[in-house]
Amino acid sequence: MKKTTLIKEGKAKRLYNTDEKDLVWVEYMDQATALNGKRKDHIAGKGELNNQIDCILFEQLVAKGIHTDFVQKLSNNEQLNRKVKIIPLEVVVRNAASGSFQRKFDVSYLQAFDQPVVEFFYKSDELDDPFINTNQAIALKIIDLEESQRLEKMALEINQILKERFAKAHLQLVDFKVEFGKTADDEIVLADEISPDSCRLVDLTTKESLDKDVFRKKTGDLVTVYQEVLNRLNNSQEEVHV
Numbered sequence: 230m231k232k233t234t235l236i237k238e239g240k241a242k243r244l245y246n247t248d249e250k251d252l253v254w255v256e257y258m259d260q261a262t263a264l265n266g267k268r269k270d271h272i273a274g275k276g277e278l279n280n281q282i283d284c285i286l287f288e289q290l291v292a293k294g295i296h297t298d299f300v301q302k303l304s305n306n307e308q309l310n311r312k313v314k315i316i317p318l319e320v321v322v323r324n325a326a327s328g329s330f331q332r333k334f335d336v337s338y339l340q341a342f343d344q345p346v347v348e349f350f351y352k353s354d355e356l357d358d359p360f361i362n363t364n365q366a367i368a369l370k371i372i373d374l375e376e377s378q379r380l381e382k383m384a385l386e387i388n389q390i391l392k393e394r395f396a397k398a399h400l401q402l403v404d405f406k407v408e409f410g411k412t413a414d415d416e417i418v419l420a421d422e423i424s425p426d427s428c429r430l431v432d433l434t435t436k437e438s439l440d441k442d443v444f445r446k447k448t449g450d451l452v453t454v455y456q457e458v459l460n461r462l463n464n465s466q467e468e469v470h471v
């Protein structure tokens with residue numbers, strides 16, 4: 230397997246074509262951004278940490294039956310994925326109040342919900358990724374009703390698996406964002422990445438943040454915190470039979 234042409238350089242990853250047309254080579258970069266890319270820092274080691282964390286989580290999801298774009302880890306900062314057409318929605322699942330939900334409804338930090346909340350945001354740089362409800366997404370032909378139900382169901386299943394996996398690492402999964410894509414044969418699969426860039430994680434006991442919030446709020450060292458997440462996941466490794 231060889232990487233060939235660059236398809237896209239995003240804020241966190243570079244995607245390359247490979248000599249197999251349905252596969253993409255993904256390189257995680259040493260870059261962190263906040264405020265939708267307006268703040269951008271080089272952070273040595275971040276790419277390797279996020280790729281390793283993402284591989285552990287995707288391997289766990291695959292083992293539990295979730296269909297994903299994940300194929301294999303290639304190196305500490307590279308992995309091979311199935312090439313998909315990304316559905317332009319950020320699917321957010323929340324188990325407790327934080328971030329935009331906490332601000333919007335003026336509720337207390339980490340207020341627990343009786344059941345998880347699923348939200349969609351429209352992936353549009355020009356519009357600043359606005360909140361979008363199901364009917365709006367259907368009207369804009371981003372998805373149809375059946376697909377919206379599928380996304381919500383998959384998001385909740387993913388939440389359950391991740392919540393349990395993180396709990397083994399003594400971490401509470403407060404919320405997270407995922408993206409889905411369609412494969413060449415039109416199957417919806419989980420795609421993109423799951424890492425402390427896209428999850429809110431707090432220590433189960435102390436409620437200390439172990440995610441990108443330390444970078445956004447400048448309250449801690451990103452590499453130290455992401456390394457801690459990776460160590461905890463490695464030290465609570467489950468038997469994975471794929």
Ligand SMILES: Nc1ncnc2c1ncn2[C@@H]1O[C@H](COP(=O)(O)OP(=O)(O)OP(=O)(O)O)[C@@H](O)[C@H]1O
Nearest residue numbers: 237239240241242244298310311312313315420421
């Ligand atoms: N398996 C895949 N096939 C095709 N594209 C993918 C796949 N996985 C992720 N992508 C896309 O790769 C791009 C690069 O990822 P990165 O996270 O760096 O982007 P980003 O800066 O967050 O940009 P965006 O706003 O497009 O999400 C993103 O557009 C992402 O949606």
Ligand SMILES: [Mg+2]
Nearest residue numbers: 239240241421
């Ligand atoms: Mg991204």
